[in-house]
Amino acid sequence: MIRLASLFWLALVLVSGFAMFKVKYGVQELEDELGRMRKQTIAEQQEIRVLNAEWSYLTQPQRLAELNRRFLSLAPIPVKQLQRGVDDIPLRPPPTPALPPMEGATAPSGPEPAILAAAPAAPLPAPDTIAAAPQPPSAPVTTVALRTAAPVQLAKASPSRAPRTLDDLFAEIGGDR
């Protein structure tokens, strides 16, 4: 009788001891993981801070204005483009029913030859850029020549001004100490 009870208690002690150590190690593991997570979170928050700073640095208005000048040529919105609502936008004038459709189709092409004839005269002042470009029909040449010429000029004018990464800012602030 006594032996049986002792065996029971011994078993209970062993089981509970085992269970306790298991839990202890489990907790330790979780603590370690939590610590790692915290460290990682802080590191990532730090990285986010750096990226935010870089974003802000690279989207500063001067730089955007410079990039706009080089690539987009966007301008401030003129007043006439700003409308309060749909009602303010004038409707297309109703088509004049008097004209038959055939005449309507040919009418716009009327002034076109004149424009085409005038177009080749425009690029003449810059013959070297035209020579460099391939020779598509006359009208697109003007746009090709302008597109290639403009960035080259600006790149020469301001090679060092436009910052590219946050490193430039650090290089700027690193000097004084």
Add this chain to the structure above:
Amino acid sequence: MATPLLADDNPCRPRHFRPPPPCAPVVADAKASELIETCRTRLVAAAALFAVVFLVVALRLVEIVAFAGASAESHAGRIRPPAPSLARADIVDRNGTLLATTLDTPSLYADPRQILDPAEATRALTAVLPGLDPKDVYAKLTSGKSFVWLKRRLTPRQTYEVNKLGIPGFQFEHEERRVYPFGDVAAHVVGYCGIDNKGLAGIERALDGTVKARREPVALSLDSRVQFVVREELAKVVQDFSAKGAAGIVMDVRTGEVIAMVSLPDFDPNHPGADDPGAADTKDRTFNKITLGDYEMGSAFKIFNTAMALDSGTATMAKNYDAIHDLQIGRFTITDYHGKHRMLSVPEVFMYSSNLGSARMAMEAGAERQRSFLARLGLLKPVPIEFDEVSKPHYPSPWREVNVITIAYGHGIAVSPLHVATAVSAIVNGGTLRRPTMLKLPPGTVPHGERVISEKTSEQMRKLMRLVVEFGTAKLAAAPGYVVGGKTGTAEKNSGGHYQEKKLVSDFVGVFPMQDPRYVVLTMVDEPHGTKESHGYATAGWTVAPATSRIVQRIAPLLGVMPVDETSPDIVKALTVDSLQGKRIESY
């Protein structure tokens, strides 16, 4: 059979030998058996107690091991996500654009004794940090010391590269540094910090405690886009008129929030001490003209003079003033810059900027009324804004008659441009003076203000200010669709007690849209020189008025102000001066 020997009887008995128990149970005496019984009871009680305790422990273990899910969840709430310990919170503009932040900037040092191959380490390090001199690095790494600095303040990218080398002996010392990604755009507003992370100027200084205590960013009322536009246009004015400097402020007239604040020349807060290769020295560039400068604002003060006369009832819109005869006060003679030499009504006095008419208007109201009116507008004490760098206005004491006359057209009293912008906001917004602020207010809140003039006077002033742009001295400030109004001012600089004719301060206080004012745009330029395009003029109408027109056209879409048809009946009605109806308005 021999009598059994008692245990102690036999001297030869080995010690471990116990005699067998006697055949009959030993009957103890009653006292002993009672004692044994008590002991047994106590043992059982103790065992039961231990059993219960162990059972509880065991059950709890089973619960935790077998049913961990539920109880672990309850602990999860107690674990807070970590927050980095920051020396200073970020500063952002009203749209959340980052203006100042704190970054971890590691500095690289080495323990040369731990470096196994100095030559190889030098080669690897100079490959990732091209700015370093290989000879210098090699000398340091072979010096045998236990600590040498290699490079201060690495960028995050460089830190990563050096770490990737995996050379033992290279270590980082971490320190936090304040970084201003926008550089000089909002330099005077944001200010800067010293090397010990103590705010030394601007908001960094004014809200040093707040910035240090909190984690969330501090949101300014500033709009960095508007700030940029104002700065760019003012820089253009400075360049075009080869001026010494310029300043500009944009303020929301309804809330007192400062949307832009520019003072040129300015500086880069990332290295505020560094000298400009150009002319201006550090002291000149860190000086915030808007809050710290005291200027005689010239005719712009006629806004306050006219409002005073109209509000106190000493003048009405239809009343005429003598602009024929010059005023002689002691050794001073007051004349008009562009004299009309006739009787002028109040709107005409205002729009042609007549000194004589304004002076007579002020004399009629009297010194006490003038002084108390200016005091009510807050022009005689420092502006209550967050900055530490605010000026104390200069005004005459005692307030004599000659002062009354000169103050009528903005001489003899020097205030900061911020004073003027704040007071003009009150004049045009219906008459409520609000405390200007650099901090963003929650959208929709209208801070408490103090009534300084009546609604009616405010409406009259709006009409008068519109006249100046329509017909008067500031026609170049017009921005089609945005109904700009305002008042020009040009003052000669006072140095050593006398005015210098060639050194001007030209300013323009613009308001738009005039039928329902939203923003004040005050611009001023310091010592402009006339150009061929301005026909030699350096007055406000030719320098800052056109700049205001450009600024308004660029910032109005950003601020959500929709253009209107200026000829529409509503607007014409809202801005027509009745007393001028039917009269021919001669151009200025």
